[in-house]
Amino acid sequence: xxxxxIAPLLLPLLTGTLxxxxxxxxSFRIQRQLNLTAVVAQILFAVILLVSDHExxxxxxxxxxxxxxxxxxxxxLAVWMLxxxxxxxxxxxLSAMRGSDQDGRHxxxxxxxxxxxxxxxxLTGDLFNLFVFFEILLLASYGLLLHGGGARRTRAGLHxxxxxxxxxxxxxxxxxxxxxxxxTLNMADLSVKIAATPPENLGLARTxxxxxxxxxxxxxxxxxxxxxxxxxxxxxxxxxxxxxAIMTKVGAYCLLRxxxxxxxxxxxxxxxxxxxxxxxxxxxxxxxxxFGVLSASELRHQAAYLVxxxxxxxxxxxxxxxxxxxxxxxxxxAHATFATAALFLLSETIASRRGxxxxxxxxxxxxxxxxxxxxxxxxxxxxxxxxxxFSGFLxxxxxxxxxxxxxxxxxxxxxxxxxxxxxxIALTRSGSLLFWRTEGISDAAAAGIGxxxxxxxxxxxxxxxxxxxxxxxxxxxxxxxxxxxxxxxxQAVLGATVEAENR
Numbered sequence: 001x002x003x004x005x006i007a008p009l010l011l012p013l014l015t016g017t018l019x020x021x022x023x024x025x026x027s028f029r030i031q032r033q034l035n036l037t038a039v040v041a042q043i044l045f046a047v048i049l050l051v052s053d054h055e056x057x058x059x060x061x062x063x064x065x066x067x068x069x070x071x072x073x074x075x076x077l078a079v080w081m082l083x084x085x086x087x088x089x090x091x092x093x094l095s096a097m098r099g100s101d102q103d104g105r106h107x108x109x110x111x112x113x114x115x116x117x118x119x120x121x122x123l124t125g126d127l128f129n130l131f132v133f134f135e136i137l138l139l140a141s142y143g144l145l146l147h148g149g150g151a152r153r154t155r156a157g158l159h160x161x162x163x164x165x166x167x168x169x170x171x172x173x174x175x176x177x178x179x180x181x182x183x184t185l186n187m188a189d190l191s192v193k194i195a196a197t198p199p200e201n202l203g204l205a206r207t208x209x210x211x212x213x214x215x216x217x218x219x220x221x222x223x224x225x226x227x228x229x230x231x232x233x234x235x236x237x238x239x240x241x242x243x244x245a246i247m248t249k250v251g252a253y254c255l256l257r258x259x260x261x262x263x264x265x266x267x268x269x270x271x272x273x274x275x276x277x278x279x280x281x282x283x284x285x286x287x288x289x290x291f292g293v294l295s296a297s298e299l300r301h302q303a304a305y306l307v308x309x310x311x312x313x314x315x316x317x318x319x320x321x322x323x324x325x326x327x328x329x330x331x332x333x334a335h336a337t338f339a340t341a342a343l344f345l346l347s348e349t350i351a352s353r354r355g356x357x358x359x360x361x362x363x364x365x366x367x368x369x370x371x372x373x374x375x376x377x378x379x380x381x382x383x384x385x386x387x388x389x390f391s392g393f394l395x396x397x398x399x400x401x402x403x404x405x406x407x408x409x410x411x412x413x414x415x416x417x418x419x420x421x422x423x424x425i426a427l428t429r430s431g432s433l434l435f436w437r438t439e440g441i442s443d444a445a446a447a448g449i450g451x452x453x454x455x456x457x458x459x460x461x462x463x464x465x466x467x468x469x470x471x472x473x474x475x476x477x478x479x480x481x482x483x484x485x486x487x488x489x490x491q492a493v494l495g496a497t498v499e500a501e502n503r
Contacts, residue, residue, distance in 0.1 A: 001052055005059035005074045007045045008082055008119040011038055016112035023109065032097050035108040039089050042115065046083040049074050050475075055482065056492035058125070066125070066493050067186035073125040073493060076479035077330070081122040081253055084334050085246050087461065088341055089115060095345050095454040096239035103148035103237065110147070114140035114243065121250050125493055127178065127185040130254070131171050134219070138164050141247065144240045145232060156235040163228050167218045170211050177208035188493035191261050191486050195268035202269055209263055209273045213255070220251025222315060223285035226308050230292060233304035238348030241300070242341035242454075248311050249333055256318045256326070260483045272321075279319030279408060283415045286312025290419035294426040299347040299359035302430060303340055306384050309419060310336035316412060317399045325402035326480035331473055332395030335465055339383040339392065342458035346376055349451060350434060353444040361430050366438040368446035374435040376455055381427040383462050386420050391465040396420065398473075 015038040019031055049057065057074040060066065074082075093111065101107040117137025124130050145157045179185055181201040182193045197205050214225075221229040229248070233241050255274060263273035289308030296302035314336065317329030347359050350367060357364030367373060386392035396416060403412040465472055482488060 001054055002057050002059050004045065004049060004052075005057050005072045005123065006061075008042055008049075008086075008123065009072070009116060011041055011045070012112040012115040012119065016109050016116060019109040019112060023105070028102060031108045032101070035111055036090075036093060036097070038112060039086060039093055039115070042086040042119070043083070043090060046079060046086050049079045050083055056489060058492050065495075067184050067189035070129060071125040071186070071188075071493055072123040073188075073489065074123060075489060075492075076475070076482050077253070077257070078122045080330060080334075080475070080479055081249070082119060084249075084337055085115070085118050085122070088246055088337055088458075089243060091345075091454040091457050092239045092243040092341065094457075095242065096237075098451055100148070100237050100239055104143075104146075106143065107147055110140045110143040111243075113137075114144060116140075118246065118250065122253065125187050127175055127187060127190070131168070131175060134171065134250075135168060137247075137250070138168075141244065144243070145236050147240055148237050150235075152235045156232040159228050160232050163218065163225075167215045171215045174208045174211035174215065177204050177211070181205050181208070186493070187257075187261055188490045191264075191266070191490050192494070194262055194270050195266055197268070197270065199269075205270060206273065209258075209270065212258060213274055213277060216251045216254040216258070217281070218251070219248065220255060220315065221248045221285070221308055221311050222251070222281050223288050223312075226285060226288070226311070229308060230296075230301055230304040233307060233344075234298060234300040238300075238345050241303070241344040242458075245307060245337045245341040245344070248307060249314070249337060252311060252314050252318065252333070255315065256329075256483065259318070261486045261489060264484070264486055266486065275319070275321060278315055279406075279412075282312050282315035282319050283411060284312075286316060286419045287415050288312075290422040294422050296426070297361055299350060299361065299430060299434070300344065302361070302426065303343040303347055306343065306423070307336075307340050309423060310340060310384075312419070313396065313399060313416065316416070317402070320399075320402055320406050320412075322402055322405060323477065323480045323484055325399060326483060327473060327477040328395060328398030328402055330476035330479055331391075331465070331469075332399065334472075335383070335391040335395050335462055338458045338461045338465075339380060342376075342455050342462075343380050343384060345455045345458070346373070346380060349373060349447050349455070350377075353447070354434075355444070361433050363433060363437045363439055365440045366435075368444060370435055370438075372452070373447060374431070376452065376459065377431055377434070379459055380455075381424075381431060383459070385424045385427055387424070389466065391462045391469070394466065394469055 059072045061070040117133050120133035146153050181204045218225045259274040289305050289312050292305035293302050314329050317325045351359035353367040354364040383390050383392045386396040403409045
């Protein structure tokens with residue numbers, strides 16, 4: 001079973017390589033089929049890993065034992081992220097296959113490289129290789145962001161490149177400091193050695209840890225490092241923006257992983273290094289994102305700010321640090337990813353049928369099949385605003401319930417409720433402008449069921465998360481409990497090495 005851990009990496013890498021080699025010799029239809037087959041296979045691999053009897057699976061590349069060799073680690077959190085990413089990728093790809101994938105020559109190649117980088121970031125057990133996978137997924141995301149061309153996308157791409165180059169530089173500085181002070185970059189080995197950091201090296205180690213916090217906060221769009229996201233996500237093609245809904249979750253995943261494994265309760269003088277920063281910044285992100293949703297002038301811009309809102313609530317849950325809060329956060333992570341992706345895809349459908357008004361939040365023509373599209377918008381708005389009885393409400397309710405054990409619970413409750421109210425007001429206004437305050441009737445073709453299928457599929461997933469909330473929460477609770485017991489992760493990766501050192 002351990003050999004299956006590398007499958008989510010090999011599959012997109014080999015598919016991307018094949019697409020590159022065959023780009024001039026096969027039709028676009030075959031490229032689509034290869035891409036789609038690879039994504040479906042990644043879902044199957046993620047499901048197999050999820051139902052595995054083994055709690056933590058480890059694959060050592062080249063059979064080199066940790067900490068000397070490179071290891072891939074599939075625990076419950078990593079597999080949960082793999083599954084969410086693969087399912088999201090399926091619906092984003094189905095939307096792109098409606099025609100937008102032909103706006104650029106290398107869409108399907110970049111799509112698989114993006115999957116390779118994302119899967120690698122979730123599975124790697126080594127900080128340096130986390131940096132490598134960050135660079136892979138970021139390079140692919142630059143290409144996908146520019147897919148289709150245009151001044152707006154070029155401008156947004158330049159901003160993203162500049163900021164992420166800075167983040168990459170800081171990541172290298174942090175990795176160098178950690179290696180210089182602790183002599184390893186293996187995460188499990190760092191978990192063991194961080195508590196034994198000599199007093200004279202504590203300053204360097206703490207600096208490295210906070211640099212990593214800054215890098216991951218940039219990837220997650222945590223306030224004040226969130227300003228790049230709205231312009232980038234709103235400029236991207238709708239299927240690309242939908243896939244990007246998981247990108248900020250990579251930063252959130254890293255903050256959770258590093259914060260519990262390396263800087264957790266057992267880290268000695270470095271224990272809970274991120275705890276004092278994460279919750280206040282997450283709450284600030286939540287309220288800033290809500291005001292962004294309220295002030296947005298385009299539906300795509302509004303959807304981008306809703307990603308910021310989701311990051312704020314997600315990291316607030318992680319910042320609370322209890323098993324119940326982390327479990328609620330992981331449940332909300334899947335909901336927010338699917339719901340915001342659906343809104344990006346729906347905004348493209350609306351924009352393409354409103355003539356010169358596009359998706360601007362102004363009065364425009366009545367679009368064809370406005371009844372069906374309006375209902376889909378209404379359901380999406382209820383999901384992202386967190387109204388009962390859907391998965392967004394369940395996620396928020398569980399986070400708020402878990403917050404009562406924290407001294408800051410009044411702040412958490414107040415900000416979450418205020419942000420939800422602002423989001424609801426903004427989306428109500430948007431729905432009114434798009435579907436009620438109309439002038440004339442659009443002569444554009446009506447949206448077919450095929451075009452709306454990805455949106456319907458993503459919304460159906462959110463509804464399924466509501467119906468089967470109990471088993472899903474059991475899964476996320478198991479993942480949270482496993483995260484807060486880093487000894488199991490260390491034992492799985494290092495095995496006999498740790499036992500020998502402890503004798």
